[in-house]
Amino acid sequence: MHPAADGVELLIRAERPTNAYEETVQRLLQSIRLGMIGPGERLPAERDLAAMLKVSRDTVREALATLAESGLVVSRRGRYGGTFVVDALPDESRVRPVRAELGAAEVEDTTVLRRVLEVGAAREAAARDLSADERAALARALEECRASDDANHRRLDSRLHLLIAELSGSPSLVPLVANLRTRVNALLDEIPMLRPNLSHSDAQHEAIVSAILAGRPQSAAEAMLEHIEGSAALLRGFLSTR
Numbered sequence: 111m112h113p114a115a116d117g118v119e120l121l122i123r124a125e126r127p128t129n130a131y132e133e134t135v136q137r138l139l140q141s142i143r144l145g146m147i148g149p150g151e152r153l154p155a156e157r158d159l160a161a162m163l164k165v166s167r168d169t170v171r172e173a174l175a176t177l178a179e180s181g182l183v184v185s186r187r188g189r190y191g192g193t194f195v196v197d198a199l200p201d202e203s204r205v206r207p208v209r210a211e212l213g214a215a216e217v218e219d220t221t222v223l224r225r226v227l228e229v230g231a232a233r234e235a236a237a238r239d240l241s242a243d244e245r246a247a248l249a250r251a252l253e254e255c256r257a258s259d260d261a262n263h264r265r266l267d268s269r270l271h272l273l274i275a276e277l278s279g280s281p282s283l284v285p286l287v288a289n290l291r292t293r294v295n296a297l298l299d300e301i302p303m304l305r306p307n308l309s310h311s312d313a314q315h316e317a318i319v320s321a322i323l324a325g326r327p328q329s330a331a332e333a334m335l336e337h338i339e340g341s342a343a344l345l346r347g348f349l350s351t352r
Contacts, residue, residue, distance in 0.1 A: 130165045134173040137163065140288045142182055142195055143295075144272060145265035153183065153193045213349055220293050221342040227287055228271065229334045234278035236322040236330035244277055245323055252319045256312045260303055264295055270315060274322070274334075294341070301348040314340065 138159075141147045153159065156174070160167045174193055177183045181200040183193050240248070251273050255266040268291045275287040314337040321330035 130169045131172055134163055134165055134169055135176050137285075138173055138177060139182070140292060142177075142199070143265075143268075144288055144291055145269035146272060146288075147195050148265070148269075149195050149197050149199060151195050153195070155192065214346065216293070217297060217342060217345045217349055220290065220297060221338060223290050224294070224338045224342075225335065227283065227290060228275070228338060229331050231275045231278040231280075231283060231287065232318055232322060232334035233327045233331040234280070235274050236325055236327040238277065238279050240277060240323075248273060248277065248319055248322065252315055255315060260305070260308070263303070263308055264298065267311070267315075268295065270319075274318070277322070297345050297349070298341075301345065307344060310340065311337070 138153075147153060153174075154162070156167050156170050159170045163170070174183060174185075178185065178193075181196065183195055185191070185193050251266070251270045255263065255270045258266045271291060272284060272287055275283050314333065317333040318330055318337060321327075321333050
């Protein structure tokens with residue numbers, strides 16, 4: 111088993127939520143569905159989750175029980191026990207929240223948000239003096255996404271985009287990009303997963319990461335914008351008639 115993924119603390123850390131139980135479930139679910147805690151990985155301990163989310167341990171316990179009932183996590187006892195994401199995630203339709211009708215308007219709205227949030231995130235990440243660990247994490251996330259099979263590509267794609275948001279230096283940006291990524295994935299779920307498109311996407315990811323690691327903010331922003339516009343064009347082609 112692997113420890114919880116790097117960066118998960120930023121995704122699930124929040125100001126004290128108004129609806130504690132519901133928002134705790136939402137943030138944990140996002141962390142799992144977007145790949146910040148991958149299959150087989152252990153979640154932080156209940157006391158750590160409670161501190162991150164600023165909720166009680168009882169609330170965390172209730173949220174974890176809900177995820178267990180949905181087939182997303184399992185509890186194991188013993189020295190190396192804890193709560194783990196299941197090795198094979200169940201069909202997302204069992205836990206997917208109610209969502210608005212998808213179509214052209216949703217594609218355009220989501221694309222504008224991506225231009226605002228993700229292009230800026232790439233620019234800011236490239237402008238920062240990244241540590242050796244941060245650089246290694248980014249290179250590793252790129253390679254894992256590039257080497258993934260179709261079943262895992264979307265999760266690892268999301269993890270890469272969330273890591274870029276984390277490397278922007280703004281913890282507040284990560285939950286915003288997580289919410290946005292959930293919307294992007296809902297749109298992508300409505301169209302075929304095409305291997306040539308995935309290969310093109312991988313090449314765009316490489317351009318984004320290369321620019322960030324080289325410290326070229328404008329190039330990173332331009333590469334991210336090209337990536338976003340490519341995804342939008344594909345979605346328009348499949349969904350514009352809705």
